[in-house]
Amino acid sequence: MVPRLNVTIRALRERKGMTQEQVAKQAKVTKFYISQLETGLRKNPSLPVLRRLAKALGVPVAELLK
Secondary structure, eight states: OOTTHHHHHHHHHHHTTOOHHHHHHHHTSOHHHHHHHHHTSOOOOOHHHHHHHHHHHTSOHHHHTO
């Protein structure tokens, strides 16, 4: 588990000026899934989902895991 994944995803999304819905669409997940990640209710996304999130946010996967 990455303890700060929720904070990192939210910060990157906000920095890019994107909504949860926009990130979800690009990452091919639901807005609810993004919301769960950002609130910490969902903590362990799969590697394919991490890759899609990183691509949607324009960062390497490693950036999400810092």
